[in-house]
Amino acid sequence: MTALRVLLARLTALWRSDDSAFRDELASHLQLHVDDNITAGMPPAEARRQALRRLGGVEAARRRYHEQRSLPWLEHFIQDGRFAIRQLVREPVFACTAVATLGLGLAGAIVIFGFVDAVLIRPLPYPDPGRLVFVTEANAQLPRANLSYPDFLDWKRLRRSFDGFDVFSGRGYVLGGANGGEMVEAARVSDGLFRTLGVSPALGRDFRPGEDLAGAPATVILSDSAWRIRFGSDPSVIGRTIRLSTEPYIVIGVLPRTFQFAPFVGAELFTTLRPSGSCDLRRSCHGLNGVARLRAGVTPAVALEEMTTVARRLEASSRTRTAARARTWRRSRR
Amino acid sequence: MGRKRDVWQGTLALMVLKTLETMGPQHGYGIARRIEQTSGQQLELNYGTLYPALLKLEQEGAVESAWGLSDNNRRAKFYRLTRVGRRRLEQASRDWEQTTTILARFLSAGGEP
Numbered sequence: 067m068t069a070l071r072v073l074l075a076r077l078t079a080l081w082r083s084d085d086s087a088f089r090d091e092l093a094s095h096l097q098l099h100v101d102d103n104i105t106a107g108m109p110p111a112e113a114r115r116q117a118l119r120r121l122g123g124v125e126a127a128r129r130r131y132h133e134q135r136s137l138p139w140l141e142h143f144i145q146d147g148r149f150a151i152r153q154l155v156r157e158p159v160f161a162c163t164a165v166a167t168l169g170l171g172l173a174g175a176i177v178i179f180g181f182v183d184a185v186l187i188r189p190l191p192y193p194d195p196g197r198l199v200f201v202t203e204a205n206a207q208l209p210r211a212n213l214s215y216p217d218f219l220d221w222k223r224l225r226r227s228f229d230g231f232d233v234f235s236g237r238g239y240v241l242g243g244a245n246g247g248e249m250v251e252a253a254r255v256s257d258g259l260f261r262t263l264g265v266s267p268a269l270g271r272d273f274r275p276g277e278d279l280a281g282a283p284a285t286v287i288l289s290d291s292a293w294r295i296r297f298g299s300d301p302s303v304i305g306r307t308i309r310l311s312t313e314p315y316i317v318i319g320v321l322p323r324t325f326q327f328a329p330f331v332g333a334e335l336f337t338t339l340r341p342s343g344s345c346d347l348r349r350s351c352h353g354l355n356g357v358a359r360l361r362a363g364v365t366p367a368v369a370l371e372e373m374t375t376v377a378r379r380l381e382a383s384s385r386t387r388t389a390a391r392a393r394t395w396r397r398s399r400r
Numbered sequence: 401m402g403r404k405r406d407v408w409q410g411t412l413a414l415m416v417l418k419t420l421e422t423m424g425p426q427h428g429y430g431i432a433r434r435i436e437q438t439s440g441q442q443l444e445l446n447y448g449t450l451y452p453a454l455l456k457l458e459q460e461g462a463v464e465s466a467w468g469l470s471d472n473n474r475r476a477k478f479y480r481l482t483r484v485g486r487r488r489l490e491q492a493s494r495d496w497e498q499t500t501t502i503l504a505r506f507l508s509a510g511g512e513p
Contacts, residue, residue, distance in 0.1 A: 068460045068461065071459065071460060071461060072456070072459040072460055075459040076459070088451070090475075090477075091428065091451070091476075091477045092451075094427070094429075094474060094475055094476045094477065095427075095428055095429045095447070095451075095476075097474055098427070098429040098430075098470060098474055098476060099429055099447075101472060101474065102433075120447050121447045121448050122446045122447060122448035122449070123448065126448055127447075127448035127451060130448060130449065130451070130452045131451050131452050131455060133452070134452040134455045134456055134459075135455060
């Protein structure tokens with residue numbers, strides 16, 4: 067506490083750098099000493115000399131006093147700063163070069179930090195991301211393989227540890243526009259994916275249950291950046307029909323600005339699975355990524371056990387030879 | 401006669417405080433002379449070091465200063481002990497007594513178990 071008080075006193079003294087008060091005190095001290103010496107019988111000149119000697123030098127005394135009174139290192143620092151600024155003012159070209167170099171370095175550091183922050187430091191933009199897990203299959207070739215659609219359906223039906231279990235898959239579409247087609251990245255998702263992630267559209271609505279089944283109407287949800295860049299932030303885009311790879315899709319919603327789909331950062335559109343075609347319907351075709359939200363109180367180990375049991379049961383009752391062991395792992399903070 | 405020793409730095413503040421307690425308010429020169437006297441002329445005090453020490457005590461709140469007139473009507477800056485200074489003096493005195501008692505035990509020849 068006293069140290070703080072002293073520091074405060076010294077800082078204030080730094081401002082009011084007037085040592086004349088001490089000069090007076092020193093003069094007074096010498097005078098008193100000289101008086102005593104004269105009283106003791108010394109001649110005046112000798113009295114003064116002796117007093118000065120015992121003081122140890124006026125300059126030294128002043129210096130020591132000054133060092134205690136203010137903060138010498140700070141004073142020197144400020145002096146150096148003033149000197150540096152004077153030099154820079156005299157050499158403007160050098161000063162500009164120095165500033166430019168500093169600016170570039172700073173810009174570089176900021177950019178790198180921004181990247182690292184967005185990718186590694188910031189938490190995922192989903193509520194309670196610690197409870198989200200990836201769901202994969204394990205088979206003879208790969209310990210962590212994608213899921214097939216029929217497996218997904220079976221597992222979804224039989225699981226209990228998950229609050230939500232959904233799949234997604236990357237996909238490219240040709241977006242039909244006034245200037246012809248343009249390739250855009252998108253993702254096909256099961257109807258409950260956004261609910262599982264804990265995100266709901268900022269405009270319009272989410273996919274309804276069943277909207278991902280074959281034969282359901284073709285609907286699409288836009289990402290916020292797609293909505294802003296391609297559709298000019300126009301709210302009336304909801305309900306509009308757009309062409310994706312020559313198929314008509316109805317826009318039903320726009321995702322919030324803060325949402326980013328981590329596995330496919332570039333996904334601009336989200337459509338539903340609506341399985342059709344050869345790959346979707348075969349159990350041996352593994353094209354889907356699974357994500358699930360653990361039920362409250364369920365650990366990944368428990369969920370893993372449950373799913374392993376489910377998978378074994380399915381394996382026993384199915385006629386395929388693919389050995390499937392469900393594995394989960396926690397989606398980590400990246 | 402023994403040679404005069406230099407005043408240890410840490411103890412100077414303590415000596416100043418004690419002097420002020422005994423003498424009452426005093427100017428820097430008077431404090432210095434009194435310290436030398438109290439030590440039985442065994443200590444030679446560099447008067448130049450006294451003033452930074454006094455300043456530090458003032459910064460710490462242990463003493464206060466004010467200009468006044470000396471015995472022979474010279475203008476001088478007088479220092480006096482504050483409550484904080486008094487408390488600090490008591491505490492330091494206790495610590496020193498304890499230290500010297502313990503040391504004495506060690507240094508007395510043929511120390512008892």
